[in-house]
Amino acid sequence: MMVRSGAALAIFSFILWGITPLFYRLLPGAEPIEMLAQRILWSLPLLLLVRPLIKQRTRWREIWQDKRSLLFCLLGTSIMAISWCTFTYAMTHDQVLAASLGYFINPLFSILLGMIFLHERLSLSQKLAVLFAFAGVSYQLWQYCQLPVLALIMGSAFALYGLIRKFIRFDIITALTVETLWLFPVAIGLTIWLSTSGESALTNADTTTRIYYALTAPVTLLPLLFFAAAIKRTTLTVIGLSQYIEPTIQFLLAIFLFNEAFDKVKGVSFTLIWIGLLFCMSGLLKGWILQRRHHTSVVQNGQPKEDII
Template sequence: MQSHRAGNALAAFSFVLWGILPLYYQFLPEADINELLAFRIIFSVPVMLITIGLLKRPFPSWQTIWADKHSLIATSIAAAIMCISWYAFTWAITHDQVLAASLGFFINPLFAIALGVIFLKERLSHAQSAAVILAIAGIAYQVWHYGELPWISLIMGSFFALYGLCKKYIRYDALTSVTMEAAILAPLALAFMAVQGISGQSVALSSDLSTLLLYIGSAPVTLAPLIFFALAISRTSLTMVGLMQYIEPTLQFLLAVFLFGEVFDEIKAISFSLIWLGLLLCTLEALQGVYRRKFIHAENTSI
């Protein structure tokens, strides 16, 4: 019970950290997105290795990693997918589109449900079916009025769901997987920064020290919630994680509307409301399942 509570606390804290990430990027309003992504990848490797050392977790040998070709390929695909998702997220929060980022994370569970049906042959419950239909209606309402798809939100939501699907095929532990994702991409990121530096076109390398440190700091501030999440996942249930994941887009939504002053008009209000209604139905269904299992367990214990 104590471990379960600790897991819930760690999971909630990880989603809070993810939710307030836009605050950090307000210090880099004119950041070069390509270089920001490169710095995040490069410095993720030492940050993860230090973290694994501090947590005294065993890191598998390179022979062990190489021997599991299936996981290595899946990790490489996951790394590429995460790059796209993270690029879209970083662009959104550095271009006054935090509301779009929030929408992306709100619709992510619905993309995950759809992928589960397509690839894992999972069956939709009535609440999940309704949620998917309501999400499609919410997006369609925006398209009808604005005349364009919310591309950033759709890219973020779909690619993060694809990332989650890839993780199901990786047999490495969570921390090793994240470290390997960065290590696989690091040579490309280093080559890109070398070209930028030699050509004299690098924004980060030609900036003052405080700005350069903010570029470097993008690695630990984005990895911190991931590390807390990895520590939480073995201590709590996936149901609780699913319920708490809405902390992140909710905080981003509140920051966008009340702190950053982004426009939340009637069209977005109706679109978001349709999506929120679908998520509410899924949440109530999940809570009903939790209480039903607890009731059955209590009955079996008392017999």
């Protein structure tokens, strides 16, 4: 039952992430830096309210004693700031298709980073997945004579953040709170600078626009909270397969609702990357099936099912 509820939470979180372009369409041409600052300013009080509700949260004393995790939180939040800015720009400047591409290739970046930094050995399916993804990006470079920069930044930044999270020993909500605390002074400084220099879009904005900027915090955090709950209730295989829901929804929105250009070059590029993802998914499913068979054999040999769950 817990595994099923975890799968439902994972699917729901990725659906929420997938439909976020609908919200950002309310802020066309928004300034990514100012939106980042507002997201941080409004996220901190929300996180401080949510954190006490987490039973197995890291205590404040343990946080300050773990200097290594604190530094990795600083590194992680710096990378996420880049990811947020590029994502916001894509959402508010008719580049939802680029965001979709970025999150399709994100798992493949994660595979490469695991091989380089964690010395993980790639299976045949993973090697084929990376090869097809490389072919897809290379095809766009060859045809357009330019790289899909936004997609590559989003895909690689989120993969790097995932790698850094492996070295942070705090629970996910505490880690997010610490990361937000690191950027909070920067957000205040940016807000003051934009206001005094006359560059702020909020200075003369109406009340509705101000509310939309403030809502970027819960729009960002809500799916993340469901995702954090899902991680504790289901397997990484389910998480890995569910994550493709987000870019699929964004892809469909970009093509059929936002009418973004999708020519033959992008069609070939996406197809190659999707083939790579099929190899990646087949590897995940194979591992899951083998794991289930192992669990079944353990149960048949007399171990209680409770120990397995």
